[in-house]
Amino acid sequence: MNKKVLVIGGGAAGLQASIELAELGFEVYLVEKKPYLGGNALNLYEYFPTKDCSFCLASPQFLKGIRKCFYRLSLGEIKNLDILTNTSLAEVKGEKGNFLVRLIKHPRYIDINKCTLCKACIEVCKSGAIYFDYRTLPQVCTIDINKCSHCKACVEVCKQGAINLEQREEEVELNVGAIIVATGFEEWKPYEIKQYGYGVYKNVITQSELAEIL
Numbered sequence: 001m002n003k004k005v006l007v008i009g010g011g012a013a014g015l016q017a018s019i020e021l022a023e024l025g026f027e028v029y030l031v032e033k034k035p036y037l038g039g040n041a042l043n044l045y046e047y048f049p050t051k052d053c054s055f056c057l058a059s060p061q062f063l064k065g066i067r068k069c070f071y072r073l074s075l076g077e078i079k080n081l082d083i084l085t086n087t088s089l090a091e092v093k094g095e096k097g098n099f100l101v102r103l104i105k106h107p108r109y110i111d112i113n114k115c116t117l118c119k120a121c122i123e124v125c126k127s128g129a130i131y132f133d134y135r136t137l138p139q140v141c142t143i144d145i146n147k148c149s150h151c152k153a154c155v156e157v158c159k160q161g162a163i164n165l166e167q168r169e170e171e172v173e174l175n176v177g178a179i180i181v182a183t184g185f186e187e188w189k190p191y192e193i194k195q196y197g198y199g200v201y202k203n204v205i206t207q208s209e210l211a212e213i214l
Helices: 012-023 039-043 054-058 120-124 153-157 207-213
Strands: 004-008 027-031 081-084 087-095 098-105 170-176 178-181
Touching: 004 012, 004 170, 012 027, 012 039, 012 081, 027 087, 098 178, 120 153
Parallel strands: 004 027, 004 178, 027 081
Antiparallel strands: 087 098, 098 170
């Protein structure tokens, strides 16, 4: 029996499935296409009446009764759990119990094993291309290459040698026995319902957009 599992989607559902499977002894590959874990829950605000942030409330550790901020969880210490952020699914072949999966690891331009989150690169970046999300994992910086001016000031200031602006996509092939799709959802934008005035009036927004403002 192939006890390797691919979980697609690094939101609350994908994390829940990944951690529970890893604890059961399965070898789990958690794939998230964005640079950071969290999914839609990161765009929400607080839950009444405890004022817990939405992602902490939905995280697997909270469900076990451990009130602990999500991004401080030691997911990297969980055995059998391999987290692949900034990675997308390219191809799936095979059948139940024996899938051959091809993944594309997109460049972050920062080595997650070297970055210490000193933020020196963010301070010298005049184009605003370097950022990190303090709410979640991995706790490392990311470079938006479309905003990057390639001045290389960040490369010069990084004492860890973590920045590589020439980083390219990588292909990864996995053989897994099962695939869990936990890709979440995309919020519907009511452009076509004209009477709502969405997209016309600035004060007509969706609930998720309101949560981001708050």
